[in-house]
C-alpha cells in the first residue's frame with residue numbers, strides 16, 4: 001500500500017482490515033508517510049515549481065480553507081456495499097435530467113395554440129417537439145431525458161426498498177425516511193407533469209385523466225385542478241402552468257429535499273453493513289473516505305450511467321411523437337408508464353358502486369381510486385418507522401447496522417407481500433387483455449400476495465443459514481483494503 | 493465592544509415586565525410579517541385559476557358534422573341520417589364548435605326509422621375520468637371506454653353495464669332536417685363527463 005496520492009490530499013490513515021483489532025480502535029500499521037499539509041510549514045522548504053504551486057494553493061487555501069473543509073467533510077466515511085449506490089444513481093439521473101432538460105427547454109414551446117405546419121394544424125407544443133425530433137442531437141437528448149426519468153424513479157424505488165428490507169429507517173433515521181418518501185412522490189409528480197408536454201394524443205389523454213382525478217376531490221377539487229392545470233384541461237392556460245411546475249417548481253423541491261436528505265445522512269451518519277460491528281467500535285463508521293475514494297467511485301458511476309443512458313437512447317427510441325400523433329377527437333387506448341400503472345390498475349378495478357354522497361360532495365370511484373388509494377399506500381410507507389415493532393422500546397438507543405432481512409422475518413414478509421400486491425395491480429391494469437373479470441382480478445390481487453406472504457414467512461422462519469447469509473452484508477468484504485474508521489467528531 | 497471582559501456598564505432602570513412583553517409582542521409581529529408575506533404570494537394563485545378561455549356549448553338546432561375521418565365520414569362534413577346502418581356508431585361535433593372537446597356527441601342507430609327515429613345520441617365523454625368513448629360499439633353492443641373499460645348500454649339510456657364509471661352518459665335529443673342532416677334538438681340531460 002504505497003502512498004500515491006497527490007500532495008493536496010491530507011493524510012488519510014488507511015489500513016488493511018487485518019490490522020484493525022476486532023471491536024477495538026483502529027491502529028495504523030506503520031506510521032503512514034505524512035504528506036505535508038499545505039500551508040506555512042511547507043512553503044519554506046519547497047523548491048521553485050512546488051513553491052509556485054504552493055503559493056497558488058495557498059491563495060485558495062487562504063480564502064476557502066480547503067484543508068479545514070476537507071478535514072471536516074472530506075473524511076466522512078462511506079460504507080462500501082453495492083446497494084449503497086442506489087440513492088446516488090437517483091441523484092445522478094436527476095442531474096442528467098436537468099442537463100438534458102435545459103437543452104430541450106431551449107427549443108420547446110409550452111403552448112397549445114394551433115399553428116400551421118406543412119399545411120397541418122398542430123398545437124404549437126407538438127410542433128416544437130417535432131422540431132426537436134428533427135434535430136438529431138436534440139432528439140437524442142429527448143430520449144435520454146425520457147430514459148433518465150425511468151432510471152430516476154427506478155433507482156429511488158430500489159433505494160427505498162433496500163432501506164426498508166434492512167430496517168435502516170429506524171431510530172434515528174425516521175425523518176430521513178419521510179424526506180425520502182417525499183422525494184419519491186415528487187419524482188412521480190415530475191414524471192406525470194412531463195407527460196403533458198409533448199401534447200400528443202397520449203399526453204392529452206393521460207393529463208386529462210389526471211385533471212379529472214384532481215377534480216374528483218370533494219370540495220377543493222375544482223379549485224386545485226384549475227390551479228394546477230390552468231383551467232379546464234385542455235385549455236390554453238394548461239401548458240404554461242404544467243411546464244413551470246415540471247421544469248422549475250418540482251425540480252426545485254427535489255433539489256431542496258435532496259439537500260435535506262444528504263444533510264441528515266451526515267447528521268445521523270451512515271447506517272452500515274453488520275461487518276462494521278466487528279471492525280470498528282459502535283458510533284464509528286467504517287468505510288472509504290468521501291475524498292478521494294467515494295468521490296472516485298461515484299464519479300465513475302456517474303460517467304457509466306451517462307454513457308449507458310446515451311447508448312440506450314441511441315438504440316431504443318422511446319415514445320416518438322408519431323406513435324400517437326397529434327390530439328384528435330378520439331382517445332387512444334393508453335396506459336401510463338410502469339411507475340403509475342399500479343394506480344391505473346386500481347382505478348380499473350374499483351367498483352362503481354363505491355360512491356358515497358356526503359354533505360360536502362360526492363365521493364366517487366375516481367376519488368377513491370385516484371386519490372384515497374394511493375394516499376393510503378403512501379401513508380403506510382410514511383408510517384413504516386412507527387409501525388415497525390422493533391423500533392419501539394428503548395433497549396437499543398440507535399440502530400446503526402443493517403439488519404439482514406432473514407433476521408427480521410415479519411418485516412421481510414410484509415415487504416414482500418406489499419410488493420406482490422403492487423405487482424398484482426399491474427396485472428389489474430391489464431385485466432381486460434388477460435381476459436380476467438373484475439371479480440377475478442380482485443380475488444387474484446388478494447390471494448396471490450397472501451400466498452406469497454405465507455411462503456416467505458415460512459421460509460424466513462427456517463433461518464437456513466446458507467440462505468440467510470446470501471442477503472447478509474456482514475458476510476462480505478471483510479478483507480477490503482481501503483476501509484478506514486472515521487474519526488469521531490472533534491478528533492481532528 | 494468594551495465589555496468583553498465581562499464588566500457591564502450598569503443598566504439603566506427599566507421595567508422588566510414591560511421589556512418582556514415588548515419582546516413577545518415584537519416576536520409575534522415578526523411572525524405575522526412572515527405570515528403576511530406568505531399569504532401575499534399564495535393568494536394571487538387563486539386568481540390564476542380562472543384563466544380558462546371561453547368555450548362554445550351545444551345549442552338546440554346545431555347541425556352535426558363528423559368529428560374525424562373515421563367511420564366512413566369526412567371530418568367537418570354534415571352527418572346524414574342515412575349514413576348510419578343499424579348498430580353503427582359515429583362521433584360528431586355541433587358544426588363550428590369542435591374547439592370544445594366536451595361537445596363531442598356519440599350517435600348510435602338502434603333501429604330503422606324515418607327522421608330521427610331509431611337514432612340515439614349521448615355525450616361521448618366518459619363519466620369516469622373524461623376519456624372519449626370508442627365510436628364503434630363493442631361486440632356486446634355497448635359503448636365502451638378505452639381508458640378503464642367502462643361500458644354503457646346505448647339501448648337503455650347509456651346506463652353503466654360494466655367498469656368503474658358510476659353514472660350514465662348524458663343523452664341528447666336529435667332531429668333530422670328535411671335534407672337528412674342530423675342536428676341537435678335539445679340539451680344534454682345531465683352534466684358532461686366526470687363531475
Ligand code: FES
Nearest residue numbers: 618620621637640
Ligand atoms: S375514463 Fe372511461 S373508463 Fe375511465
